[in-house]
Amino acid sequence: MKADLARELSAEQETDGVLEVVAVQGVEAEIAIWNPDGSRAELSGNGTRIAARWLADRTGANEVRIRVGERVTGARMVGELVEQQLGAVEVGPAERIGGVEFVPVSVGNPHAVVEGDPAEIERIGPVLETQPRFPDRTNVQVGRVDGPREITARIWERGVGETSSSGTSAVAVAAALCGEGETEVSFPGGNLRVRIENGQAYLRGPAERLE
Numbered sequence: 312m313k314a315d316l317a318r319e320l321s322a323e324q325e326t327d328g329v330l331e332v333v334a335v336q337g338v339e340a341e342i343a344i345w346n347p348d349g350s351r352a353e354l355s356g357n358g359t360r361i362a363a364r365w366l367a368d369r370t371g372a373n374e375v376r377i378r379v380g381e382r383v384t385g386a387r388m389v390g391e392l393v394e395q396q397l398g399a400v401e402v403g404p405a406e407r408i409g410g411v412e413f414v415p416v417s418v419g420n421p422h423a424v425v426e427g428d429p430a431e432i433e434r435i436g437p438v439l440e441t442q443p444r445f446p447d448r449t450n451v452q453v454g455r456v457d458g459p460r461e462i463t464a465r466i467w468e469r470g471v472g473e474t475s476s477s478g479t480s481a482v483a484v485a486a487a488l489c490g491e492g493e494t495e496v497s498f499p500g501g502n503l504r505v506r507i508e509n510g511q512a513y514l515r516g517p518a519e520r521l522e
Contacts, residue, residue: 356478436467475500
């Protein structure tokens with residue numbers, strides 16, 4: 312029933328998914344993340360950031376925690392921005408499928424990062440998403456390194472299709488193409504700042520209520 316409701320709400324509101332608040336205890340909230348196709352996501356950087364802002368506004372706290380499954384993300388309000396500690400990021404060795412070279416990355420959910428022209432996402436995204444290499448499908452990013460710590464990328468999100476922005480995708484792209492340090496990732500939907508430090512991912516971006 313929740314999967315059906317997620318599909319209906321996503322279609323009506325033209326969203327990339329639905330956040331379900333499962334429980335709230337003080338400054339910690341547990342959420343479930345539903346994709347438009349009714350599948351459930353393990354993690355969403357943008358989703359947890361939105362939930363963190365909602366909980367901070369609700370409680371008046373400057374620092375909150377958001378739980379998704381077994382992973383807990385800490386978040387701190389910095390003006391209109393939210394800075395999150397998303398946890399471990401794991402980057403694997405480059406692989407090649409069907410003539411496409413990619414780097415597999417885990418940010419609590421699966422990603423396949425391709426270095427190249429972001430415009431290629433419409434061709435590459437659906438091909439990699441459904442490869443048998445990824446039994447639960449994967450998120451796909453095609454990114455171009457524009458400077459020492461600057462990346463422009465587009466995203467093919469599993470269960471969604473092309474989407475304008477993604478927090479965990481920003482982390483995956485930064486980790487695969489730039490590694491440790493701080494990187495600005497530019498998506499069609501805006502910019503996100505990623506910091507990789509000792510294998511841990513930190514993400515900073517905006518979150519505000521729409522009236």
